[in-house]
Amino acid sequence: MVDEQNNITDPKELRALAHPLRWQLLEILTREGSATATLCARETGESVASCSYHLNMLAKYDFVVQADGGKGREKPWRLARETTRWTDVGLDTEGAVAAQAATSAFLDYTLNQIRERHLALAAEPEEWRDAAGMDNSTPFLTADEVLEFRTDVRKMLDRYRDRRDKPETRPDGARSVNLFFSATVLPRQD
Template structure:
């Protein structure tokens, strides 16, 4: 079943290309993606103020992100302002390349590096807000098909609030940005 263009544009970008994974595997680039996701279109100067980097550094990294399709120019503004916006809300990463070829090894290395960097950023944020942060842990005995179904169910549940990222007018007044991190892996 084909996804509609609107549904495909709303879905997180699935990263399968090692070059794109490597392009995103930089702390400043990840910070830029995060701030653009939370704040919407920003100039390099505005983004730099929010992530504590220089406008020159942000401008360079925004151009690199644009080269790989993660961000784009948001349109003209008065003067020389050049705002940027993300092209897709979120990304997903699966390391399913295991056939032993050079390409599969490159994919695995790039996916592992980006996944580790992202997880460390998420855990650092979690640790810094640990005052009352919720945690849950459980173990299930499931088949691979059931595990995939479980992941799809969790994704559907979390995606219920996705429109609030794209359209701030849909956010209730007391709403705040909450990061949801779901980890699934064999318990061995």
């Protein structure tokens, strides 16, 4: 079962996620722990004003909060939530449309990132070229088995969660790795 505690159902919160730059900003904060609009602008190629605006929009809906530190107008931001999950199941039409918009923006950002990283993989050392990659499988499962599988994957990933917030726990050679998992089902044919 999907963790209901962290499941976003508010259409306004979901619409706040329906922008690809916001996903890029969330990814930077996930990787860096905290970042200013200036650092985000350097990484994204957007203006500082644009990054600041989108960080403030994410803050408005409690996805990010101001972090400690910073000097003058340079305020760092950090993630406010450890996980961000949503579904359109059980939502009214407005909520379902907002969930679909958030999903679409997330997929656009994530699939583009996966594509770019795979195209750049040839420049990586052999150990990283060997470790990175894609796997695809099409088993026949029940809905309960898919939920169980997703829960097991989350539990595996939880073993490494401390490394994001505590850099001192990262082993030598550890790098930020994006693990994208998607479970889809063939639409009914009847």
